[in-house]
Amino acid sequence: GIQVEQSPPDLILQEGANSTLRCNFSDSVNNLQWFHQNPWGQLINLFYIPSGTKQNGRLSATTVATERYSLLYISSSQTTDSGVYFCAVGDGKLTFGKGITLSVRP
């Protein structure tokens, strides 16, 4: 099956700092999604980005499908950005990475 690796596993930032989260995957796919899991467990859709670049406010993402990686950028981080960020890839079904735990300190 598809292998998904996210890095770094943990990230601690000071409020206002920028960060880059990485997702590597082992096979070509039609679906790549980034999620933020909030403290109640809800998965918040950040981006559906099998290729290309998208931006939404302070967040942006880039997927280079030919090189099988995706990057999630968080600029001017806020304490509310804390939580776990998942990358998930696949075609019909999704395989999730292990997640990146982000802690933003005031």
Add this chain to the structure above:
Amino acid sequence: GAVVSQHPSWVICKSGTSVKIECRSLDFQATTMFWYRQFPKQSLMLMATSNEGSKATYEQGVEKDKFLINHASLTLSTLTVTSAHPEDSSFYICSARNLQGYEQFFGPGTRLTVL
């Protein structure tokens, strides 16, 4: 748009009882729904793929007789945990894919505790 609901949001039951969890796509039709399971501090693991009007496809290692899935309509899939035991305690999350593409939309999850 693309809202998925789950009911109940949490449930506590005694060992040996069965629990049904509903997953609904509220504003779109979903021929395919997925059921995931997440243990504390871990990632999501796909349990099964639910297709409207046909039998579910289970991932390797998932007991189909224990986790019964029914996808009766284009907006509703149900997961029944039969004869639940404490080791079935977990966070169960469903997702739905609309007819147009590959993007999946996730429900808020159901936290199951089996005493």
